[in-house]
Amino acid sequence: MDIFDQAQELERLDRESALIRSKSALDTGGPEWINGVACCRECSDPIPPRRLEALPGVGLCLACQQEREV
Numbered sequence: 001m002d003i004f005d006q007a008q009e010l011e012r013l014d015r016e017s018a019l020i021r022s023k024s025a026l027d028t029g030g031p032e033w034i035n036g037v038a039c040c041r042e043c044s045d046p047i048p049p050r051r052l053e054a055l056p057g058v059g060l061c062l063a064c065q066q067e068r069e070v
C-alpha cells in the first residue's frame with residue numbers, strides 16, 4: 001500500500017477515534033475474540049485490525065457502531 005494513502009487513512013481513523021471518544025455511545029468492552037480474530041459483539045463480523053488499533057477497546061464493527069450512533 002502507498003505510504004501516503006496509509007498516512008491519510010490513519011489520519012482519518014484518528015479523527016474518527018476522537019469523534020467517537022467524545023460520544024458516550026462508545027462501547028469500550030472490547031471485541032469478541034473468535035479463534036484469535038477480533039469480532040464485532042453485535043454481528044460477529046471480524047473487526048479490521050486498523051480499526052482496533054485506532055480505537056482500542058472497540059467492540060463493534062463500523063456498521064454496528066454507526067447504527068448505535070443514529
Ligand SMILES: [Zn+2]
Pocket residue numbers: 040041042043044045060061062063064065
Ligand atoms: Zn457489527
